Amino acid sequence: MVRALQIALLQVRIYLQDKGDLAFSLLLPIVTFALIYGAFGGQTQFHATAHIVNEDSGGTYSKILLEQLDALDELDVELLSLTEADRKLERADLLMVIVIPEDFSDGLVSGEQVQLLFKQRGNAGQEGQIVRALVQSVADDISLGLQVQEQVIAALVDGNTTIHQIETTVERLLDEERENPTVAVAEEAIGSSPDAVNQFLPGIITMYVLFAIMLTARTLVEERQLGTLERLLTTRLSVGQLFAGKFLAGISRGFIQTVILMVLSYAVFQIFTPLSFVSALLVALVFTGAASALGLVLASAVRTPDQATWAGVFITMAMVMISGTFFPIEEGSVMEILSRISINTYANDAFTTLIAEGGSMADLGLEMGVLAGVIVIGLLLSRYLFKAMPGGR
Amino acid sequence: MPEEYLVAQDLHKSFNEHKAVNGVSFAIHKGEIFGLLGPNGAGKTTTIRMLSTVLEPDQGDVTIGGHSMKREADAVRNLIGVCPQELALYVELGALDNLVFFGRMAGLSSQEAKEQAKTHLALVGLEERGKGRIDKFSGGMKRRVNLAVALMGHPELLFLDEPTVGIDPQSRNNIYETIEGLRDKGMTILYTTHYMEEADRLCDRIAIMDGGQIIALDTPHELKAQIGPPEQVTLEDVFLKLTGRSLRD
Numbered sequence: 315m316v317r318a319l320q321i322a323l324l325q326v327r328i329y330l331q332d333k334g335d336l337a338f339s340l341l342l343p344i345v346t347f348a349l350i351y352g353a354f355g356g357q358t359q360f361h362a363t364a365h366i367v368n369e370d371s372g373g374t375y376s377k378i379l380l381e382q383l384d385a386l387d388e389l390d391v392e393l394l395s396l397t398e399a400d401r402k403l404e405r406a407d408l409l410m411v412i413v414i415p416e417d418f419s420d421g422l423v424s425g426e427q428v429q430l431l432f433k434q435r436g437n438a439g440q441e442g443q444i445v446r447a448l449v450q451s452v453a454d455d456i457s458l459g460l461q462v463q464e465q466v467i468a469a470l471v472d473g474n475t476t477i478h479q480i481e482t483t484v485e486r487l488l489d490e491e492r493e494n495p496t497v498a499v500a501e502e503a504i505g506s507s508p509d510a511v512n513q514f515l516p517g518i519i520t521m522y523v524l525f526a527i528m529l530t531a532r533t534l535v536e537e538r539q540l541g542t543l544e545r546l547l548t549t550r551l552s553v554g555q556l557f558a559g560k561f562l563a564g565i566s567r568g569f570i571q572t573v574i575l576m577v578l579s580y581a582v583f584q585i586f587t588p589l590s591f592v593s594a595l596l597v598a599l600v601f602t603g604a605a606s607a608l609g610l611v612l613a614s615a616v617r618t619p620d621q622a623t624w625a626g627v628f629i630t631m632a633m634v635m636i637s638g639t640f641f642p643i644e645e646g647s648v649m650e651i652l653s654r655i656s657i658n659t660y661a662n663d664a665f666t667t668l669i670a671e672g673g674s675m676a677d678l679g680l681e682m683g684v685l686a687g688v689i690v691i692g693l694l695l696s697r698y699l700f701k702a703m704p705g706g707r
Numbered sequence: 708m709p710e711e712y713l714v715a716q717d718l719h720k721s722f723n724e725h726k727a728v729n730g731v732s733f734a735i736h737k738g739e740i741f742g743l744l745g746p747n748g749a750g751k752t753t754t755i756r757m758l759s760t761v762l763e764p765d766q767g768d769v770t771i772g773g774h775s776m777k778r779e780a781d782a783v784r785n786l787i788g789v790c791p792q793e794l795a796l797y798v799e800l801g802a803l804d805n806l807v808f809f810g811r812m813a814g815l816s817s818q819e820a821k822e823q824a825k826t827h828l829a830l831v832g833l834e835e836r837g838k839g840r841i842d843k844f845s846g847g848m849k850r851r852v853n854l855a856v857a858l859m860g861h862p863e864l865l866f867l868d869e870p871t872v873g874i875d876p877q878s879r880n881n882i883y884e885t886i887e888g889l890r891d892k893g894m895t896i897l898y899t900t901h902y903m904e905e906a907d908r909l910c911d912r913i914a915i916m917d918g919g920q921i922i923a924l925d926t927p928h929e930l931k932a933q934i935g936p937p938e939q940v941t942l943e944d945v946f947l948k949l950t951g952r953s954l955r956d
Contacts, residue, residue, distance in 0.1 A: 320811050324797065331799040331840075541793030545856070548759045548789040549812040550781065707763070 317551050321559020325533065326566055339567070343575040346518060351582065362441050363390045364449060366412045367399045373419030375456060380414075382452045389448055403433060410434035410442040412449055422460055459488050515579055516665030517639035519572055519594075520658050523602050524633060526568030528626025530609025533560050534700075535622045553707055557610060557697060564606030565599070572598045590668045593675045597668065597682070601661040604685045607692025608657070614699035633658040660684045709736035712772060712895045713758065713864060719766035720753050727753040728764075729919035735864075740886065740896040742910030742927075744903070744946060746955045750919040751899050752792065752868065758897065759789045759866050771864060785814070788862030792869045794849045795856075796841050802828060802852045803837035806859055813860030820859065827855040830888075832881050847878025854882060864895045871905060883909060903943040913942070917950045 330336055364383055370376035384391045394402070399411040413431035415421075421428035430453055432438070432446055463484045467477055537543035546556060576594060580586045586594060609626065616622045634640070636649065637658035643649045653659045664681040667673035675682075701707060713735040720728040728750045735741040745751045756762040758769055760780050768775055774782040796805050803824050810820030828834050831851035841849060854870055867886070871879045886909060890896060900906050906913055907927045914924040923930060923945075930945045931937040 317812060320808065324800075324808055327804075328797060328799045540797075541791050541795030542797060544756070544761050545789060545791060545795040545809070546812060547761050548784060548787060549809065549860075550784055550814045551812045707761070 315555075315558070318555045318558035318562065321551070321556060322562035322566065325560070325563030329563075329567060339571060340574065343522060343571045344578065346522075347575055347578040347582075350514070350518065350579075360388050360444060361390075362388065362445050363392050364412060364445050365392050365394055365399065365402075365408050365410070366414065367394050367396045368414045369396065369416040370414050370418040373414075375419040375422045375460075376414045379418075379453060379456060382456070383449060386448060386452070389445065399433065403435060406435055409436070410438035410445065412446075422457070425464060455492075459484070462488065513670065514640075515583075515585065516662050516669055517634075519575060519598065519665055520601065520637075520639060520661045521630075521634055522572050522575060523568050523598060523605050523661065524630040524658065525571070526564050526602050526605040527609040527612065527630055528623060529567060530560060530564035530606045531612035531616065531622040531626040532619050533563070534610075534613035535616055535619050538617075539619070547707060553697065553700060557693065557700070560613070561603070561606050561610060561693065564609055565602045568602040568605060569599055572602065585669055589674070590672070593678075594665060594668050596675070597661065597664045597678065597685075600682060600685045600689070601657070601664075604657050604661075604688040604692065607689045607696065610696035611692050611699060614696045614703060632656070637662055657685060657688055709739070711735070712737040713897070714770045715754075715758065715767070716769070717767040718754065718757055718764045718769070720750075720757060720762060720764055726919050728757070731767075731916070731919070731921055733914055733921060733924060735895055735897060736911075737895050738890065738893050739911040740890050740898055740909050742906040742913035743897060743899045743916060744901075744906055744913055745916035746950050748955055749916040749950075751916055753919075754916070755789075755866050755868050755897065755899065759787055760784055785860075786863045787866065788813075788857040788860065788864070789866045790854050790857035790868065790870050792872065794841075794853050796849065796852060798842040799840065801838045801840055802833055802844070802848075802855075805841060805852060806856055809856045810859040813862075815860055823859055823861070824855075827858045828852075830858070830885055831855045845875075845878075847874040850874050851878060851881060851885075854885060858889075862894070864897070865889065867896060867898045869900055870898075871900065871902065879905075903941065903946055907942045915946060915949055923949055 329339075366380065366383075368376050368380065380391055380393075383389055394411065396413070399408070399413070402408040403411060411433045413433060415429060415431065417426075418428050418430075430449065432449075434442055434446075437443065438446065463481060466484055467480050470480055534543060537546070547553070573595065576586075576591070576598065580591050608629065612622060612625050612629070616625055633656040636652045637656040638649070638653055639658055639662055643653055660681040664678045664685075667677050667681075711734040715734070716732050718728050718731040719726070731750070731754055733741075743751050743754065753762065757764050758771075758776075760776055760783055763777075768777050769783075770776070771783045772786045774786070776783050797808070800808070803821075806824035806827060807817075807820045810823055811817065815823060825834065825837070828837050831854055833848060833851055833855070836844070836848065841852060844852065850870060850872075854867070857865055857867070870886075871882050874882075883905070886896060886898070898906070898910060910927060912924065912926050913930060914921045915930075916922065923933075925933075927942055928937050931940040931942060934940055934945055934948055
């Protein structure tokens with residue numbers, strides 16, 4: 315075991331000696347985190363832009379509609395001309411544009427039905443549908459206010475009350491109702507929120523860990539080319555110790571990058587509790603072990619650094635693709651069965667359980683068992699391959 | 708009768724259909740420098756890889772210091788040091804670090820490894836450069852570190868596979884003197900080279916290989932005497948006469 319640790323330490327020392335490699339590998343997770351932060355703005359609420367063509371320019375109610383939309387925390391409003399909107403929709407720069415028709419204000423005043431036009435590509439996407447619902451809700455609110463006002467005026471206008479008094483009173487009462495609605499909504503948080511960071515972070519972490527496959531796959535080949543592998547094999551170091559050392563080195567390197575990413579996510583997005591953070595570190599450690607063991611299988615089979623790199627890239631990409639890391643996989647589909655081949659699936663499920671669903675280690679029996687099994691089988695298989703390949707021992 | 712320290716018996720090794728080594732038998736006496744010469748593809752490196760336990764022979768066995776390589780490979784590894792043809796060093800690390808690391812792999816304690824590393828660096832004239840990174844060293848310095856690494860753990864049998872390739876006369880002379888000094892201290896050495904004058908100077912006995920077999924084995928003087936007066940014949944003359952002048956791949 316001491317020699318295995320010395321092999322691992324040697325690899326770490328070599329890693330630390332190469333300043334370029336070190337800087338790159340440590341900066342990579344930081345840059346990735348910055349990109350996540352940039353993409354999601356560090357915010358956990360929905361936020362989008364409503365692209366609007368206002369053909370009722372100068373109209374009272376189109377102005378009110380725009381003001382109320384702009385006042386929503388979830389929405390920014392961007393005004394476009396109809397030509398510009400059509401061009402952007404045509405080029406798929408936008409998925410949806412809301413057109414306020416020319417007769418919007420006049421129609422509302424005269425009590426006619428007016429129509430907002432949602433011009434969209436396909437179903438406008440998930441974000442488009444949410445924007446549509448928000449706009450619809452604000453428009454309904456304005457419409458409802460107007461209807462109430464008209465009905466109250468119709469009921470009271472023959473008395474001593476002026477139309478202005480009625481309008482003012484109705485508007486005040488509606489504002490009060492908006493502030494203190496009769497049907498209120500309360501929130502009760504169950505677990506952490508499944509926002510964009512929570513959704514994507516598990517996939518990004520698992521992808522990082524998978525780099526360990528390629529890095530470990532190269533390690534034996536590079537030593538073989540240097541001649542140090544053969545030299546090591548003439549010493550008292552056993553092949554088992556050599557593999558254990560390479561395995562530990564693979565884990566340590568992959569784990570360092572993952573920890574950087576996770577610590578930054580913890581600090582900035584507050585997506586972990588202390589317990590779930592420790593649990594996630596444990597999952598990352600076991601998953602890195604599984605990736606390193608697979609890397610050793612490749613390392614025992616390949617003969618050149620290029621073979622190691624491409625085999626590592628292929629397996630990494632295949633694992634990410636079939637695991638549904640970045641796109642949903644339908645339950646019961648062939649893809650779901652295929653996804654069970656990928657170790658990424660189990661790690662992703664484990665991270666999702668901890669990060670997005672507020673689960674604990676007790677919920678991860680299957681995932682941890684599979685990943686631990688991959689470590690054992692990977693190490694045994696790599697040892698067998700090393701012996702079976704030409705010139706092996 | 709000199710003591711036989713290494714005995715190779717009927718070694719065979721094939722790669723696919725190619726017979727790299729085909730029935731090689733010889734013995735190396737304790738304390739001698741034994742030269743193994745041959746053109747490219749003669750089977751020298753495959754033979755050394757089998758003798759140093761890296762490759763398992765298809766047939767035959769080797770006994771080193773009384774231990775069978777087939778049955779007691781670990782015991783054999785305790786007795787040998789290997790200086791491969793390649794510069795088998797971790798170039799990102801310093802010379803001293805390389806020596807200490809391989810010393811630890813050879814079973815030395817941390818303290819022993821450090822002490823031996825300093826001694827061996829001094830032996831190859833690099834005691835002042837121990838902390839220098841290998842990738843900043845000249846070719847000659849790297850070759851000397853390569854040799855020093857092979858000495859870690861004080862092996863009884865040293866395999867030197869072309870240890871002087873591509874280096875300046877000063878470094879080559881340092882390596883010659885180091886090797887002669889090791890022999891004087893009783894170390895047994897198997898030496899391969901393409902430089903015939905080097906083999907003539909250093910080796911007590913020489914085996915010439917070709918086509919995976921040993922085609923001649925004797926002292927340099929006796930080998931030369933086979934084709935003419937030893938004073939007028941060079942070892943290169945003998946080598947070319949025995950292996951032919953046709954180019955090898």
